[in-house]
Amino acid sequence: MQIEIKFNLNGEDVSIMTDPVRRLLDVLREDFKLTGVKEGCSEGECGACVVFVNDILVNSCMVPMANVINKKVMSIEGFKQTKEFEVIEKGFLEAGAVQCGFCTPGMIMATENLLRNISNPSVEEIKEGLSGNICRCTGYQTIIEAVQLTVKDGGELWKSNLTSL
Amino acid sequence: MEVKSYIPIDLEDCLGELGNENYWLFAGGTDLMIRKRQWHGASRKFVRPVMFINDLKELNGIESDDDYIYIKACNSLAEVYENDEAPEILKKAIVSMANPEIRNMATIGGNVANAAKVGDTLPVLFLLDARVELRSKNEKRIRKISDFIKGKYQTDLRKGELLYQIIIPKKEYDINMFYKVGSRQGDTLSKLSVSCTMNIENNFVNDFRVAFGAINNKSIRDRYIEEKLINKSVSEAEGLIYTVLNGYQDLLYGDNDKRSTKRYREETAIKILHKFLKEALNEK
Ligand SMILES: Cc1cc2nc3c(=O)[nH]c(=O)nc-3n(C[C@H](O)[C@H](O)[C@H](O)COP(=O)(O)OP(=O)(O)OC[C@H]3O[C@@H](n4cnc5c(N)ncnc54)[C@H](O)[C@@H]3O)c2cc1C
Ligand code: FES
Ligand code: FES
Numbered sequence: 001m002q003i004e005i006k007f008n009l010n011g012e013d014v015s016i017m018t019d020p021v022r023r024l025l026d027v028l029r030e031d032f033k034l035t036g037v038k039e040g041c042s043e044g045e046c047g048a049c050v051v052f053v054n055d056i057l058v059n060s061c062m063v064p065m066a067n068v069i070n071k072k073v074m075s076i077e078g079f080k081q082t083k084e085f086e087v088i089e090k091g092f093l094e095a096g097a098v099q100c101g102f103c104t105p106g107m108i109m110a111t112e113n114l115l116r117n118i119s120n121p122s123v124e125e126i127k128e129g130l131s132g133n134i135c136r137c138t139g140y141q142t143i144i145e146a147v148q149l150t151v152k153d154g155g156e157l158w159k160s161n162l163t164s165l
Numbered sequence: 166m167e168v169k170s171y172i173p174i175d176l177e178d179c180l181g182e183l184g185n186e187n188y189w190l191f192a193g194g195t196d197l198m199i200r201k202r203q204w205h206g207a208s209r210k211f212v213r214p215v216m217f218i219n220d221l222k223e224l225n226g227i228e229s230d231d232d233y234i235y236i237k238a239c240n241s242l243a244e245v246y247e248n249d250e251a252p253e254i255l256k257k258a259i260v261s262m263a264n265p266e267i268r269n270m271a272t273i274g275g276n277v278a279n280a281a282k283v284g285d286t287l288p289v290l291f292l293l294d295a296r297v298e299l300r301s302k303n304e305k306r307i308r309k310i311s312d313f314i315k316g317k318y319q320t321d322l323r324k325g326e327l328l329y330q331i332i333i334p335k336k337e338y339d340i341n342m343f344y345k346v347g348s349r350q351g352d353t354l355s356k357l358s359v360s361c362t363m364n365i366e367n368n369f370v371n372d373f374r375v376a377f378g379a380i381n382n383k384s385i386r387d388r389y390i391e392e393k394l395i396n397k398s399v400s401e402a403e404g405l406i407y408t409v410l411n412g413y414q415d416l417l418y419g420d421n422d423k424r425s426t427k428r429y430r431e432e433t434a435i436k437i438l439h440k441f442l443k444e445a446l447n448e449k
Contacts, residue, residue, distance in 0.1 A: 001168070003172075020217065044199070047264070056243075059267065062193075062267075064194055067217065113265070132265055
């Protein structure tokens with residue numbers, strides 16, 4: 001069944017004809033060519049596909065289009081335009097937390113989500129905050145360091161609890 | 166074949182339509198999207214029509230009065246966790262579940278209605294004496310959670326009905342514990358869980374509750390065994406610890422499955438309860 005579904009994607013109002021049971025992940029990758037959103041496990045465990053829907057971090061492989069009607073979706077491509085992204089990216093590069101890079105968009109989005117909630121997280125809080133993201137090459141220690149570096153260099157950004165988009 | 170979808174505009178519209186076809190209710194989708202994995206691209210595996218209820222205003226929000234807290238079915242686990250009035254022990258169960266992204270999507274109503282053996286909110290809701298309110302076009306029923314859950318993936322939900330809200334009596338629990346044995350953070354489906362609360366006043370046990378999850382097909386709660394300790398002095402209660410443990414031992418019917426073995430489940434559950442009782446009774 002095809003219906004018209006309207007939503008806001010990375011700041012722009014969009015509308016598509018599609019099946020409401022189709023996964024947001026497929027719409028983003030196939031219809032909008034937003035390939036920074038990755039498909040890893042397809043079952044909510046790896047976090048490669050995460051996006052913000054109305055500022056709430058979710059796995060786009062689990063979200064049917066019916067659940068984004070009239071909502072605001074932000075993928076890594078949209079988040080890239082923010083100051084927060086720059087700071088997190090720098091943290092990840094400096095810590096050497098990227099090898100193949102497949103998990104990185106998800107790790108960056110989860111880091112943003114974590115820092116929105118806790119601007120100066122402990123190691124335990126970082127582990128919990130990133131517990132929905134799996135990396136199979138870098139190792140978690142450097143990723144934790146990347147988050148710590150991010151906080152050290154630009155932690156002020158999250159204290160106001162606002163994103164710049 | 167593409168399946169029919171229905172996106173109701175409000176609860177009245179939803180209940181009106183629900184009786185007309187054998188709809189699959191879709192809330193957060195974290196159980197359904199996995200069961201219907203072949204959803205990639207097409208939606209062939211969905212043989213029944215789907216109705217989307219996650220965003221219905223009437224199924225979201227948490228209210229309370231002097232006696233009860235009312236949690237609407239489509240609150241996400243994260244929303245329940247963040248609510249000031251939600252019972253502490255329920256919050257402990259919620260943070261043990263899945264990962265932050267899943268907790269943002271998974272609804273409490275979906276966890277209950279799915280009635281999985283490993284559903285982590287279930288034993289806690291048994292312990293809290295929760296009730297569920299079910300609604301259909303012309304009827305509203307309230308059932309004890311322990312009657313609503315009939316077994317593994319089995320509930321008393323009737324055709325044309327949905328789970329509207331979960332009703333939890335307000336009560337303070339002085340000591341409360343949710344202990345879950347799983348294997349991996351981020352995807353921790355229970356091998357077993359033990360939920361316990363105890364209230365002690367003037368050296369007397371005035372309330373004691375236990376529920377075991379993920380061992381039998383349905384969560385275990387037994388008021389008769391709990392009452393052995395109620396209104397007993399702390400020292401009398403200490404003398405009854407083994408009577409209580411033996412009582413529960415007889416109720417556990419764990420299976421061997423891919424997550425664990427029967428013996429491991431039963432022994433571990435009893436050990437966890439034993440530790441709780443020793444600590445709770447010695448603490449005062
Ligand atoms: C990676 C991962 C980890 C997980 N870890 C855990 C865990 O640790 N512990 C745990 O308990 N669960 C876990 N789960 C399972 C799942 O997240 C929960 O069971 C969730 O609460 C289900 O809610 P939902 O809204 O996503 O349900 P849905 O998938 O939308 O629905 C589930 C079932 O309930 C029915 N339903 C939903 N809402 C209603 C309603 N209001 N009235 C009647 N029927 C309804 C649906 O028809 C369906 O049959 C995990 C899932 C994933 C993907
Ligand atoms: S692809 Fe969505 S969580 Fe792995
Ligand atoms: S860098 Fe390869 S999966 Fe994380």
